[in-house]
Amino acid sequence: MIGDNGDQSARPFRSGFACFVGRPNAGKSTLTNAVVGEKIAITSNRPQTTRHAIRGIVHREHGQLVVVDTPGLHRPRTLLGQRLNDLVRSTWAEVDVIGVCIPANETIGPGDRFIAREVAAIGRTPKVAVVTKSDLVGGDRLAQQLAAVAQLGEETGTEWAEVVPVSATDRLAALAKKSASAGADRVELLTGLLLDQLPEGPPLYPDGELTDEPEETLVAELVREAALEGVRDELPHSIAVVVEEMIPREDRPADRPLLDVHVNLYVERDSQKAIVIGRKGARLRDVGTRARTQIERLLGTPVYLDLHVKIAKDWQRDPKQLGRLGF
Numbered sequence: 641m642i643g644d645n646g647d648q649s650a651r652p653f654r655s656g657f658a659c660f661v662g663r664p665n666a667g668k669s670t671l672t673n674a675v676v677g678e679k680i681a682i683t684s685n686r687p688q689t690t691r692h693a694i695r696g697i698v699h700r701e702h703g704q705l706v707v708v709d710t711p712g713l714h715r716p717r718t719l720l721g722q723r724l725n726d727l728v729r730s731t732w733a734e735v736d737v738i739g740v741c742i743p744a745n746e747t748i749g750p751g752d753r754f755i756a757r758e759v760a761a762i763g764r765t766p767k768v769a770v771v772t773k774s775d776l777v778g779g780d781r782l783a784q785q786l787a788a789v790a791q792l793g794e795e796t797g798t799e800w801a802e803v804v805p806v807s808a809t810d811r812l813a814a815l816a817k818k819s820a821s822a823g824a825d826r827v828e829l830l831t832g833l834l835l836d837q838l839p840e841g842p843p844l845y846p847d848g849e850l851t852d853e854p855e856e857t858l859v860a861e862l863v864r865e866a867a868l869e870g871v872r873d874e875l876p877h878s879i880a881v882v883v884e885e886m887i888p889r890e891d892r893p894a895d896r897p898l899l900d901v902h903v904n905l906y907v908e909r910d911s912q913k914a915i916v917i918g919r920k921g922a923r924l925r926d927v928g929t930r931a932r933t934q935i936e937r938l939l940g941t942p943v944y945l946d947l948h949v950k951i952a953k954d955w956q957r958d959p960k961q962l963g964r965l966g967f
């Protein structure tokens with residue numbers, strides 16, 4: 641609102657980058673989606689789901705916040721693991737504010753301390769502690785966790801600019817108009833606090849743009865998300881997805897368009913291929929149906945999804961294959 645309120649109109653426009661860090665499964669991707677208000681990053685209950693630095697863009701009257709989603713930092717066991725860690729560190733060094741995510745329902749452990757120390761070393765970049773998944777605990781436990789997070793800051797030499805509890809899932813539900821709650825509202829509060837930490841500057845992206853990721857990447861991630869559901873052990877890390885082609889079907893009436901989407905899903909071994917495809921192809925059909933629904937929502941057009949499972953032997957350890965698969 642532009643009025644004659646001196647304070648409001650004098651408020652400078654701020655813009656810049658934020659990232660959420662935290663150990664695997666801390667809720668970083670879900671929080672990115674909740675802050676941006678759209679499904680930009682895929683999520684799953686398997687650790688290390690995130691592989692790409694995906695940006696979501698938040699537009700507010702007085703600022704623009706670009707959220708970069710990074711993988712969780714972890715002990716690298718493969719070349720992919722090493723590259724992911726490098727990606728995380730280089731992202732941290734570039735952003736204007738870091739949100740350190742710590743789940744409300746889990747005791748603070750060595751992983752959180754490791755990350756807090758790493759971010760403390762990044763010097764002057766402001767750090768906001770975000771206590772995620774606040775919906776999973778009661779008020780007493782939440783209060784204890786907030787105190788533990790303050791303590792973590794002291795122990796590791798990290799100076800928290802703010803400590804904020806949030807529920808990203810409640811926020812996403814509220815956005816879908818299903819409910820309202822304090823945890824959901826505090827996502828908006830967090831967004832404001834992050835914006836306050838940004839330098840003054842003009843918008844970095846056009847109004848209304850929610851992400852600068854190419855559509856192909858988002859589509860590939862939606863397919864990977866569908867494929868991850870229900871698979872176990874090492875298989876999630878062995879799945880890579882590449883969109884080969886997206887072309888509008890010719891000879892369709894203008895009011896009934898159809899987009900042909902050709903996707904290859906790579907696994908590392910024959911046995912994994914069999915699991916992904918399932919008995920008589922049942923599992924792959926199911927993955928295709930779920931992915932197609934999400935892709936149609938994202939792109940706003942009916943889609944024909946052509947999904948193939950291929951083997952890229954031991955791709956996680958092979959530099960050439962990593963390159964081809966976009967890492």
Ligand SMILES: Nc1nc2c(ncn2[C@@H]2O[C@H](COP(=O)(O)OP(=O)(O)OP(=O)(O)O)[C@@H](O)[C@H]2O)c(=O)[nH]1
Binds near residue numbers: 689775
């Ligand atoms: N109840 C509840 N669950 C949440 C919330 N945020 C995330 N989760 C769940 O926690 C799990 C991990 O969430 P992600 O957002 O994928 O976590 P992440 O930190 O991005 O994980 P990596 O990509 O593996 O590093 C998923 O099952 C989410 O649904 C929340 O606010 N409340």
